[in-house]
Amino acid sequence: MQGLFCLFLLLTASTVLALNQSSPRCRCLYGDACWPSTSDFSSLQSQISQPLIYPTPTASACYPLSSPSGNCTDIQANWYNGTWRADRPGSMDITNYESFIFRNGSISACYMNTTLGAPCEQGNVPVIGVDARSVGDVQATVKFAVSHNLRVAIKNTGHDFTGRSAARNSFMLWTHHLNNITYNSTFAPEGAPPTETYDAITVGSGVLWNDAYNTVAAEGRMLIGGISVGGSTGAAGGWLQGGGHSTFSPLHGLGVDNVIEIKLVTAAGEYLTANARQHSDLFWALRGGGGGTWGVLISVAYQTHPTFPVTNVFFNATSTNTTVIKRLFTEFVRIHPALSAASFGGYATVTNASLNFFYSLPNGTDARANASFESVFGLARNLTAEGLEIAAQETGTYESFNQWYQNIPATGIVDGGILEIASRLLPTALFAEDEYEAFADKLFTVAGNEIGWNLVGGGAVSKVNPGSTGLNPAWRESLVEAVWGIQWGEGATFSEIERLRSELAVTMAQVSAIVPGAGSYFNEGSLFEPTPKQTYFGSHYDRLKGIKDEYDSTGLFIVGAGVGSDEWVDNLNCRRFD
Template sequence: MVGKYASISILSFLLTWLGQRFTHTSEPRCRCLYGDSCWPSDDAFIKLAEQLSAPLIYPRPLALPCYSNPDSSACAAVHARWDDGTWRAEHPGATQHPNFEALITPSGEVDACYANSSIGSPCGQGSVPVIGVKALTLADVRITVKFAAEHNLKLVIKNTGHDFLGRSSGHGSFMLWTHHMKDIAVDEVFRPLGAPEGVYYEFALTIGAGVQWHEAYAAADNANRMIVGGISPGGSVGAAGGWLLGGGHSALSPTYGLGVDNVIQISLVTSTGDHLLANAHHHADLFWALRGGGGGTFGVITSVTYRTYPIVPTVLATMVVSVKSTELTDDVKTAFTELIRITTNLTDAGWGGYAMFDSTGDTRGFSLGALVPNVSWEEANRTIMPYFDYVKSLAMSLDSSDETWNGAFKVEGGTTTEWPSFWSLYKHLMPNTGQVGRNLELGSWLFPRDVLDGDHEHVAEVLLENPGLSYELIAGGAVSKVDPSSTGLNPAWRKAVVHAVFGITWPDGASAEEIQQLRGSLESKLTRVRALAPDSGAYLNEASLFEPDARHAFFGGHYEKLRAVKRKYDPTDLFLVTEGVGADEWDEQLRCRV
């Protein structure tokens, strides 16, 4: 028997060795990074540049000018516009949150470039790619993808840098920057490729990969139409990339659905350099996967076609509750608990929006901003005002300038206004700066109807343990009416009503040990949050970098089908991103197969 098992062992070793040898000779197990001997020569990059519409780019950390000359106008601009998302998007080396420009090295050092150059450390390249292509055309994208595949490079696709998983940066990588692909077209009649006679869409909006939401909203409005999209200061988030591919939530979603429910056709380049059009009638399997399977996973998006809607009035409801205290008081908790209790009623009525908690100095509380399109002002008030009246009944009657409200609960607002369109409201409501420019990592979870309709007090208790909580009414309603199998999106979305998201921040100069301690605290809190709805999941675009079961959290029962589609259209795994489909078959750096 010993001899038998020894023979099997030797045979197993030989088969393994031959398999490794075959893999090594036919397909390298590791990607080539800058500094490796396999990195393309200068001549190779010169030949690449000769084929492109624009010179090669050499991304650098955004704060670099403050190290070379702290008194320069370039450094002054860095400090003045550090939290301007639109400005950051114009720089290929910048991410919206600078921690994704940084790198924690294997030795435990933080390689970063801080706006405050006096912190002491030199400006490091960190996770910023060293060289890349500024794509202006479809041909540029195809050439770049073929070059990356030929040289086995670690490829990073970047538009605006709005990414909480660090997918638009990568140490030693090669960048494809799609930010300047800004074509926009409105077709009064749009027929998807391969669609049968009679299948068409009116006033479809086709946008290039680099178009941002402020540009897409304006284009739709100019055509006397509206479009479902994201909300961010300045509208700086990309409208045809990761937002859509991860699901794409919106305050309009309870009425009109998610981004994946409103896309008609997607143009992309695959890892072989082929250009494909994917829709419900042509490459339908790929179209299914693209709608929720995640950005940077199946190909490079070059344009997206969305359905649009007639412009309708939109009602906005706002309220701020606060208390002078170092802790959240019972009144604040009671007000939030009641919001949880009525959430499903609100989203069923079409309301979408955000309750955001804030702790500033000795003041605690939350603000609520919610909107509902295409209902009368009277109907909107009928559904939201009872909540406002309830919260006001908890508060003391105080003048807003009264300084004697120490420890008392105060309500500001609790009113509604009507706007002629969503876009007019957006332009009035959203500042041009804010929310970006700080080190930030997130945790999040989707909450289904049955949990919110259950023990409201317990849900509120657990959620309020998380600093910076944002309680987002961006599902339910129309989102829940879509067949979960019709898109590659995690089926948990179709049961969800709320997306709860929170995070950790740290100052520039924090050590790797301090960052890891904060991450441990975040994970501990997130474990409690997940336990409220263990069968649910997380929003792929706004989630923890360290989900213990990413397949379940982000893709649910769709993972295996998504993996099969990826093998078909990206057989070499050229497109890999943190926690994306196929990423668990590679090491933590997404450099080598495991």
């Protein structure tokens, strides 16, 4: 019996050893003994269409200080240009995600401010990668990463508020040049009957929204997409997979509500078409289950809509009298159900000293827009006697969506800045007649450091069956997304960053107390969420995890706070076995 027991232990140990050998606990990183050899990379090079890329931090050309390695003047001139950044594989739109903080608090970074005297280091930027130009390039890259057990970072434009498209010592798959665009007024999804057609645009994963908008504008159409100056956000990547909100979501829904078909390469290297009839489970997960999680998107087909005139309402008021701003904000909150019902969408910011908003009305007129806001404007005029200053109040109409888009003001987050954010989805129920005053009062108490206020819910967003996509069902009950963040200067110490993160966490707790159990937008949230499964995915998490296990059982595609990420530790490089 003892011999049999010993044999059992020996077999068990051998099995565990075999499992560990076939499925290592940790990914292979640059600098590890397992990192692919020069010969291995030469073999990969022979299978792809472009030379391998070696991403570097954005400011690297300004170093060494004694003899800069590149055109530092060009970098200084374009530092805040999101489109320019998108064309550089090592650049992140939010620059702190190019840096890496070690456990001991030291920071590896490459600062634009060369007077800090810090060396230029690789930080969080992947060290080598593939500039994918075809399905074949992506398949070869994925298979190479699997065979060498590499940590993979999928990057398109780097317009990423949580740094999920970069990872220290990793292998980059850059999809920015998968940029084919096709417009088809009678697009038929694969597997659908010939009678099922859509007026659609198919965009490669590297297409920027600006190019997509221009394409459909030539056909007298528009589509639901990201709204950022210069259009530096990718049209078929993380924006979509996280949900994809837009100024015109109250009219036509979120990005996930406008997708017809998605083509992607899975962790097994398979090129699949996911739609309502083929791989429908994966199609469900891709629409809201989070970017960087399901595979490498090759292209996406979106339905388009007839273009329309757009009326803007821009307003900015300030006061040193906090009570005055609070009264104005309360009235602003009150009218939101009516604004959403009219299909208004847009963005605002509130502090204890100011209220600023830029809202847009499709198919509107100046008269209709002004009438919708008359209670706010009238109150503002009355409050001037109590110290309110109306800095701006403007209304104007553009003849088409594209004309509107080309003229939107530069508001919100600045490309090339330093930022960490958090968000909460604010349920429509809070805006009811018997709720809004108490809700506005509570939220205003935490608005001193500025809270972003995005009217991107309600309307068409709320009319979609919550179970029809993998998106957090909280979106279907919400009217507004509240966003807030922290910023610091280059060269800040870890203790300074930690202090600011603590402040962010306090605000998160305060807003959560006002809206218990509220969801958050995966693309505009915090990597330090206390309960990310519930906050980002809600009741859909378990189904999403099951689909994740089916299509990516080894966890090749893992991102911060994404589906399955709780099974990984040490910066998502090693599996958790406890």
